[in-house]
Amino acid sequence: MTGLRVGVDIPYLASPAEIRDFVQAVEELGFDHIGFSEHICSTTDTVFPGPMFTFDEPWREAFTLAAFVAACTSRIEINPAMVLLPLYQPVLAAKLAAEVASLSGHRLRIAASITWNDRECEALGVDPRTRGARFEEQVEVIRRLWTERAVDHDGRFFQLHQTGISPRPAQPIPIWFGAGEMPKGAVPSALAIDRAGRLADGFKFAAPTYLDQAQLERSVGALRAAVAAAGRDPQQYGIEVRMIVQATTPDDYAGVVARAKSIGATHLGVANRIAGGTVDDQIAVCARFAELTRELWAQQQ
Amino acid sequence: MRIGAVFSQADAGTDPVAIRQWARDVESAGFEHILAYDHILGASAAKLGPGPFGSFPDAPYTEQHNFHEILTLFSHLAAVTETVSFVTSVLVLPQRQTAVAAKQISTIDLLSGGRLRVAVGVGWNPAEYAGLGVDFADRTAILEEQITVMRRLWSEPLVTFEGRFHHLDRVGVNPLPTRPIPLMIGCGGSDAVLKRVVRCADGWMPLLIPGLDSVSFAAGVKRLRELATDAGRDPATLSIHGRVYLGGGPGGGDGWQAGLEEALELGCSDCSIGFNRMAFPGRSHAEHLDAIVGAKEQIDAIVGRSS
Numbered sequence: 001m002t003g004l005r006v007g008v009d010i011p012y013l014a015s016p017a018e019i020r021d022f023v024q025a026v027e028e029l030g031f032d033h034i035g036f037s038e039h040i041c042s043t044t045d046t047v048f049p050g051p052m053f054t055f056d057e058p059w060r061e062a063f064t065l066a067a068f069v070a071a072c073t074s075r076i077e078i079n080p081a082m083v084l085l086p087l088y089q090p091v092l093a094a095k096l097a098a099e100v101a102s103l104s105g106h107r108l109r110i111a112a113s114i115t116w117n118d119r120e121c122e123a124l125g126v127d128p129r130t131r132g133a134r135f136e137e138q139v140e141v142i143r144r145l146w147t148e149r150a151v152d153h154d155g156r157f158f159q160l161h162q163t164g165i166s167p168r169p170a171q172p173i174p175i176w177f178g179a180g181e182m183p184k185g186a187v188p189s190a191l192a193i194d195r196a197g198r199l200a201d202g203f204k205f206a207a208p209t210y211l212d213q214a215q216l217e218r219s220v221g222a223l224r225a226a227v228a229a230a231g232r233d234p235q236q237y238g239i240e241v242r243m244i245v246q247a248t249t250p251d252d253y254a255g256v257v258a259r260a261k262s263i264g265a266t267h268l269g270v271a272n273r274i275a276g277g278t279v280d281d282q283i284a285v286c287a288r289f290a291e292l293t294r295e296l297w298a299q300q301q
Numbered sequence: 302m303r304i305g306a307v308f309s310q311a312d313a314g315t316d317p318v319a320i321r322q323w324a325r326d327v328e329s330a331g332f333e334h335i336l337a338y339d340h341i342l343g344a345s346a347a348k349l350g351p352g353p354f355g356s357f358p359d360a361p362y363t364e365q366h367n368f369h370e371i372l373t374l375f376s377h378l379a380a381v382t383e384t385v386s387f388v389t390s391v392l393v394l395p396q397r398q399t400a401v402a403a404k405q406i407s408t409i410d411l412l413s414g415g416r417l418r419v420a421v422g423v424g425w426n427p428a429e430y431a432g433l434g435v436d437f438a439d440r441t442a443i444l445e446e447q448i449t450v451m452r453r454l455w456s457e458p459l460v461t462f463e464g465r466f467h468h469l470d471r472v473g474v475n476p477l478p479t480r481p482i483p484l485m486i487g488c489g490g491s492d493a494v495l496k497r498v499v500r501c502a503d504g505w506m507p508l509l510i511p512g513l514d515s516v517s518f519a520a521g522v523k524r525l526r527e528l529a530t531d532a533g534r535d536p537a538t539l540s541i542h543g544r545v546y547l548g549g550g551p552g553g554g555d556g557w558q559a560g561l562e563e564a565l566e567l568g569c570s571d572c573s574i575g576f577n578r579m580a581f582p583g584r585s586h587a588e589h590l591d592a593i594v595g596a597k598e599q600i601d602a603i604v605g606r607s608s
Contacts, residue, residue, distance in 0.1 A: 014476070016412045020380070040404045041472035044459065058476045061401070064408040067373035071321065071380030089398060089433050095341045099370035103317045103377045123400050123472045150345045150364050162348035163432040164364040165341070167315050 003298035004261055007033030007079065008286045009273045010069070012057040018279040019065075020072045025283040029290045033077035033109065034069065035269055038062035040087050041123040063096035070104035078104055079269075081111030081204055082178050086131040087124045090138040090158055094145040094165055101169045111176040111204040111240075112139075132195070133157070139175060139199050146173060176202035176238060185212065188219055197226025202238025207271040210241050213259055220263045240267035245275050245285055253292045302565055302604055305334030305388060306593050307544070307575030308374075311366045312586045317377075320369075323590055324378040328385040330594045331601075334418070335378065336388040336544075336573040340368040341396065344428030355425035356489065356510045362426075372405045379413035387413070388542070388573070390506060391422030391487035395443040396433040399467060402447075403454040403474050410478040420506040420542065421448070422487040439466070441497070448484065448501045455482055485542060490516030490524065499529045504540030504570065518543065522567045540570035547592050548577040557596075561603050574600065 008026050013019050023034055039059040062080035069078055078100070085093060101108040114135045115121060121128040137155045144151050145160075146169050153160040177200035179192030186206030188196070196203045203223055209216050224234040241263070243256045260268045275285045306327045313320055327335055343364030352359040362368070375387040387409070394402060409417045423440040424430075430437040446464045453460045454474045462469040487506035488494040498505045507521055516524075526536035545560035557574075564572040574596065576589035 016380070016414065019412075040474070041400045041454075041469070042475050043472055055473070055475055058411075060408045060412075061404045063373050064376045064405045064412070067377040068380045068412050070317075071377045087398075088401065091342055091432050092397060092401070095370045096373055099373040100377075102315050103320070103373070105317060119470050119472055123467075123469045124398050125468075150348075158434065160432050161428070162345040162364075163342050163428055164345075166343055166364055167367050170315075 004257060004265060004296075005032040005077075005267045006257075006270070006290075006293070006297050007031050007035060007077070007267065008270045008289075010034060010036040010065075011273050011275065011279075011282045013279060013282075014058050016068070019068070021279050022283060023069050023072050023076070026286050027073045027076040029287055030294060031076060031286065031290065033079045033267065033269070034073075035079040035081045035111070036060070036062065036065055036069075037082055037273075038065070038080065038084060039117075039120065040084065041120045043117060043119050063093075063100050066100045066108065067103055070100060070107065073107075074105075076107065077109055078107050079109045079111060079204075081176075082113035083110050084115040084120070085112040085138055086115055086121065086126050086134050088138075090141040091145065091160070091163075091165070093138065094142040097142070097173055098146060098165055098167070098169045101171070101173050102167065106169070106171045109174045109176065111178050113178045116181075130157070132191070136195065136199060142175070174201040174238070176200050176204050176240070178204040178206060180206040180209065182206070182208070185209065185215070187215060188223075190222070193219065193222050193226050197223060197232070198230040202240065202266070204240040204267075204269070205242060207242040207244050207269075210243055210256065210259070211247065213263075216241065217263055220265075238267060239263070239265045240269055241265045242269040242271045244271045245289070250288060250292055253289055254296060257293045257296045302569055303333040303571045304600055304604060305336050305386075305571065305573040306330075306332045306590065307390075307573050308335050308337040309576065309578055309586055309589050310338050310340075310368045311362070312578055312584070312589060313367070313369060314586060315367065319587070320374075321378065321381045323586060324382055324385065326590055326594070328382045330597055332385065332574075332593075332597075334386040334388045334571070334573070335375075336390045337369070337371045337374065338390055339371045339392050340366075340424075340426070340429065341370065341393075342429045342432045343368070344426065344432075348428050349426070356508075356513045357425060358513070360426070372402075372409060375417060376405075376409045376412055379409060379416060384416075386416045386418060388417075388571070389419045389421070390542075390544075390573070391420045391424075391508070393424035393429070394421040394447050395423055395440040396430050396435045399447045399450050400454060400469070400472070400474065403451040406451075406482060407455055407474050407476070407478045410480075410482055411476060415478075415480055418483040418485070420485040420487040420504075422506075422508065442466070444486075445497065445501055452484070483540070485540065489514055490521030492524070492528065495521065495525045495528050496532075498525060498539065499532050499534055502539075504542060506542040507544075518563065519567060541567065542571040542573070543567070543569040544573045544575060546575045546577040547596055548580045558599070558603060561600065565604065
């Protein structure tokens with residue numbers, strides 16, 4: 001097993017100059033990936049506890065922000081997470097992702113989920129009751145559009161006849177999944193684990209799951225079993241766990257890295273989005289984490 | 302009149318370094334905007350069948366032609382430029398989900414510091430609509446409703462809307478753009494479509510093919526202004542975005558200087574300069590730009606003479 005790939009999130013920064021400063025600073029600090037979430041149509045209600053993740057945060061459309069970040073950076077992996085995939089026409093999502101992958105020099109890793117907000121779904125013309133089935137068909141259609149010149153597809157939700165995107169990605173674009181209901185500790189359901197085992201290139205756990213290591217180990221075990229049951233190799237499957245900066249003190253940062261490695265995670269994401277303060281304060285939070293743990297990232301387990 | 306350069310989709314290639322350099326070169330040569338066409342999906346020639354498609358006698362593009370997705374392209378190029386604006390020509394809006402487009406446009410507006418202008422239109426390719434799950438027959442009705450919904454999403458924190466094609470219940474694209482985003486309609490010159498421009502848009506981007514469209518640029522502009530006056534709208538509130546091609550237009554003859562002078566005489570707010578790729582096949586994107594930049598001095602002399 002190789003070392004751990006460690007990344008951070010783009011905080012809710014209002015100005016493009018702040019976004020640029022932040023992403024360039026964390027790339028310079030040596031982080032491997034940078035994540036950011038999206039909403040297309042926000043509503044004022046939320047499933048998240050507390051004052052965070054509210055309507056008033058400056059949400060961006062994931063691929064548009066990804067394209068901007070790609071131009072500001074040169075090395076760091078770009079990880080829109082979660083892409084609320086059922087909200088998109090799959091052909092458009094395939095096209096957007098292919099464009100960002102190309103413009104970024106193949107630094108795109110998508111993490112997709114089925115969304116939670118029914119009103120957001122309805123505003124996009126999507127029936128929230130069928131979003132899971134729709135999501136599965138989307139992933140299939142998107143991967144075919146990335147690899148075939150002209151696609152024929154006659155599915156439950158989508159029909160394509162001799163149509164394709166050009167240019168297609170020069171390399172496979174990883175699609176990871178994420179799932180877990182926030183009021184239930186963000187633990188992924190059996191259905192979500194089965195789906196991710198069959199269809200995803202990796203799984204990005206929601207941030208709160210690291211707070212219960214025993215439960216996280218059970219989820220990872222179930223995920224590996226689902227991957228194997230689908231006839232796939234669990235050793236080739238990505239697993240990202242996360243750490244919430246305001247829920248962990250710096251003296252435990254090394255412990256977080258060790259526990260992530262102990263369950264065989266390939267990636268660790270620092271959930272720093274709501275650390276607060278100026279952009280320099282936010283960079284300092286990331287710098288502190290890097291300073292205290294960097295020498296552990298690459299160490300073999 | 303603001304002068305821009307046309308980003309030639311089919312010739313731009315896929316090297317991001319070259320694409321970013323192209324945009325920087327356009328900006329440093331003093332062009333005000335970059336204009337790019339939009340296609341999401343191509344269909345095979347067999348699927349498309351024989352033309353005509355709109356005013357095109359044959360399908361101008363198939364699934365073999367490269368097209369960059371323009372909204373992510375513009376977001377990317379906004380990060381490596383400072384002053385140049387971006388113009389869609391046209392964003393084929395009915396085949397896209399309205400709120401996704403509204404959100405992407407507002408995101409680019411904020412990331413670019415207000416450097417995006419959009420021209421929307423209905424496109425020509427039924428196969429592209431089918432692939433995106435939208436009924437081609439409804440395209441103009443969808444477009445009108447979309448413009449209403451987009452403008453509300455750009456100006457109101459929470460929108461509730463019940464229409465024929467849209468059902469929104471207290472949703473918004475927060476953060477809102479900092480300014481009204483200029484929205485033109487790109488279309489031909491029939492009365493029906495010009496009336497839609499007067500009714501719905503901030504301006505007109507004529508999509509007229511010399512020799513193929515029955516309406517000339519000058520006649521279309523004249524008619525648009527008559528229709529605006531008839532509808533009680535000051536024609537001066539309608540911007541007009543023209544276009545000329547170096548190296549001869551599809552109608553033949555290298556008359557770009559005359560085309561530019563006509564755009565000035567007609568009171569266009571903008572004119573984009575393209576390079577006729579059909580007349581010079583095999584030229585690279587950089588060579589197109591060399592030709593456009595090479596003509597800049599002459600362009601400036603023509604535009605400057607009138608100001």
